[in-house]
Amino acid sequence: MNYKVLYRKYRPENFDDIIGQEYIINTLKNSIINHKISHAYIFSGPRGTGKTTTAKVFAKAINCAEPTWANPCEKCDFCVHFNENPDIIELDAASNNGVDDIREIIDNVKLAPTNGKYKVYIIDEAHMLTQSAFNALLLTLEEPPAHSIFILATTNVENIPITILSRCQRFDFQKININNIISRLREISNKEGIKVSDDALEEIANIAEGGMRDALSLLDQLSKSNEEIALEFVEEHIKIISKKTIEDLLDVIEANDIKTCLEYIDDFRKKAYDYKTLVKRIVDIVASRAKNMQLTGKFKRLSFGDYKKLIINLIESINQVNINIDSYTILEMTLLEFCQNGEPINKPENEKITQEKKEPIKIKKNDNLDELINTRINNCFCNAQKKFLEDNKVKINKLMESPNISGKIKGILIDSTLVASSDKNMIFCVNNDHNEGPANQMLKEIEEFIAKEMNEVYKIIFLTQDKWQKEKEQYIINLKNKKVYEYIEEIEKKDELVINDVFDKEKVEIV
Ligand SMILES: [Zn+2]
Known part of the structure; x- marks a missing residue:
């Protein structure tokens, strides 16, 4: 039996069968009906979204003897013999990307088409063409014969030279719903x-x-x-992590079960799932869980906001995998943040909803932390000197090789740069904004480690690049204006405080 793979067998033959690209299809159909056809097109977008299929239907439709609403008739000579037509020229630039390959196909571009109105050149994976191939193509695109049409399909439009782009009508294909x-x-x-x-x-x-x-x-x-x-x-x-496994992992996080959560991540690590695919999948499932919970109002320990934050953090974590640390360490940090949030869930069912109970309102340490950050920035600027900075950079680098360094501290320090130092304070800048929170949650641990290893006590703080930039600019302005920094003593915050004005005399616990 002559077996044809499904995607070939069911490849759309006309515009109306192409799914999910309505805007592009309508525009192309209108251009055919109104005889406003360009000589060069870029079809860009993710793989498998219909770029080449659309190019072929378009090539057929503009040559068809009797199109119906711009759709090829499938009956005329051109339509019937479309696949063998010498005027439809396809080039796969992934394997034929050199200047000679391009020359070969466009050498006879000036000759009239043999049996249709247009010669159509479809160049797949066009971004793979070499620079000299692009140059050769550009010469043709600058003065295209009236009967020639070029369609460049690409998954990486950013790699197409601007000189080519500027001569093409561009269509961006979307992922299909x-x-x-x-x-x-x-x-x-x-x-x-x-x-x-x-x-x-x-x-x-x-x-x-x-x-x-x-x-x-x-x-x-x-x-x-x-x-x-x-x-x-x-x-x-298909080697992919199952939905059920991810659902189970989320239950573990809901139950605040740190140990099992770490076991799951260890298992992922062993199975060496592709990190990006894994995270994408977790994000999909977290999102659908959050949506369902929002719909039904059935939340467990984590709120809708927690889920939303988890998604944002997971997505940001993808950007961090290019740093030279184990990507699963990032996943651990990201997920554990949600295990430690809030309170453990091993209470009786009926106590989960805490609204009517006089529980203290949990607020995060943010206010406290912001104040601490400002104090420490100020204190560092009191006596910031280049020699401290340079000395401490060397010392911090040495710390990374210490046998006593924990994975977490190492991860944080690798992702940070020491940007300012006094004799008492150090300011680090995180390479990825996402790490600022987790790093500042571990100040005490890191300070203790530094004190032990360097025999010097430092108060430290982590800032995002943006924050640091602003602080640095302000520092320079202050220096010019001869502002004098005064050292502020850090006050140990109590674990519990009462904020009468804001929270209506309720007890507010800092967690
Ligand atoms: Zn036809």
Whole structure:
């Protein structure tokens, strides 16, 4: 039997079958109806979103003898022999990216098309062309013959030279909505007699991340076993962390169970999941859990705000994986922050809702911390000197090699730069904003470690790059204005205080 992979078999033949790119399709159709066709297009966007398919339908439609509302008729000579047509020239720049490859296809660009109106050049993965290939292409784009049309498809539009971009009409293809993918998968499964459960289809669509081609390839791959495709089957066959595992991990975090949370992360580490994919998946599931909780009003220990913060922190953590530390350490820090928040959950069910109880209002140490940060910045500027900075930079670097350094402290110090130092204070700047919070939560621990290792006592503080920039600018202005910094003694805060004015005489506990 002549087996054709699903995504080829079900590749759309006309504009109306292309899913999820309505704006682009309408614009292209209108340009055909109104005879306003450009000579060069850029189709950019993620893989599998229909760029090449759209390019082919467009090439067919503009040459079709009898298009209907800009859709190719599928009956005329051109439509029927579209795939063998010498005037439709495809180049895969991923494998043919040199100047000779481009010359070869555009050498005869001036010759009239053999049986249609237009010669259409479709260049896939156009960003892979070499500079000299782009230059050769540019010469043609500067004076294109009336019958030639270039369509450059690319997943990395930022790598296309601006000289080329400026000569093209650009269309940005979007990831395809998950529901659109699911319904297309359902339609094709029915036609092909593939038995697949709804949650398995949803999972396939999720894994494909908005790419129809990937979704269809996955379905193809999974359908070969002739078994009914259930969710577990999908998870088993595609090395991806299961939704259930992530749900369980979230339950562990809700239960404030730090030990088990760490065990989960250790397990991820051992299985060496791709970090980005893993985090994306956790984010998806956290988001849908938060949405459901918001809908039903059934929150456990963590609030909607906590979930939202968790998502933001997880996304930010992706940006940190390029630093030279174990990416799972970042995940640990991110998740543990939510284990330590609030109170443990091992109380009887009916006590979880605390609204009517006279519990002290928990507020974070922020106010306290902000004050501490300002004090320490001030104190550091009192006697900040370059020689302290340089000496301490060397010392801090040496600390990293100490056998006594904990993974956490090392992670924090690796991600920070010492930017100012006096004889009593040091200011560090975190490379990633996200680390400012966790680092400042560990001041005491780090200070104790520094004191032990360096035999000198320092008060330290961590700032984001932005904050540091502002403080530095202010410092320079103050220096010019001859402002004198005065050392402020740090006052130990009590663990509990009463803020009558703000909280209506309720007890406020600083956690
Ligand atoms: Zn036709």
